[in-house]
Amino acid sequence: MDRFKKAARWAGIALTGIIGIILLGAGKVQSGTLLILTAFALAVPTRRRPPLWVRIVLIAAIYGLVALNISTTSLPAPSNGMTVACGEEYADWYTPTGIEFVDQLQYLLSGFLAQAAPS
Structure with a gap:
C-alpha cells in the first residue's frame, strides 16, 4: 500500500x-x-x-x-464554418461542444498545441 x-x-x-x-x-x-x-x-x-x-x-x-x-477565457465567436480573419493560430481540433468550461479548456489546449507545433 x-x-x-x-x-x-x-x-x-x-x-x-x-x-x-x-x-x-x-x-x-x-x-x-x-x-x-x-x-x-x-x-x-x-x-x-x-x-x-x-x-x-x-x-x-x-x-x-x-x-x-x-x-x-473568452471564446471566439462562431463563424459558421468559415474563417473570416486570421487572429491567433489554433490547432484544427477545437470544435465547440456547448459546455462552456469544456470549450474553454479545449480552446486553451488547442492554443498550446498550435504554439508547440513546428512551424
Missing part, C-alpha cells in the same frame, strides 16, 4: 506540473505559474508537514483559483 501511495503522490505532482506548463503555453500565466509552484512545493520533502486536511484544503483552493482563471 505504501508503494501505491507514493506512486499516486508523484503522479499527482507530475500531472499538476504538466497542467501548469500547458497553461503557461496557452497564455494563462498566473494559473500556470501557480500550478508549477504548487508542484514544486509538493515535491519538496519537509520534516514537519501540516495536517492532511490543511493540505487538501490548500490544494482544492489552488485548483479552484485555476478553474476560476480558466473560466475567464
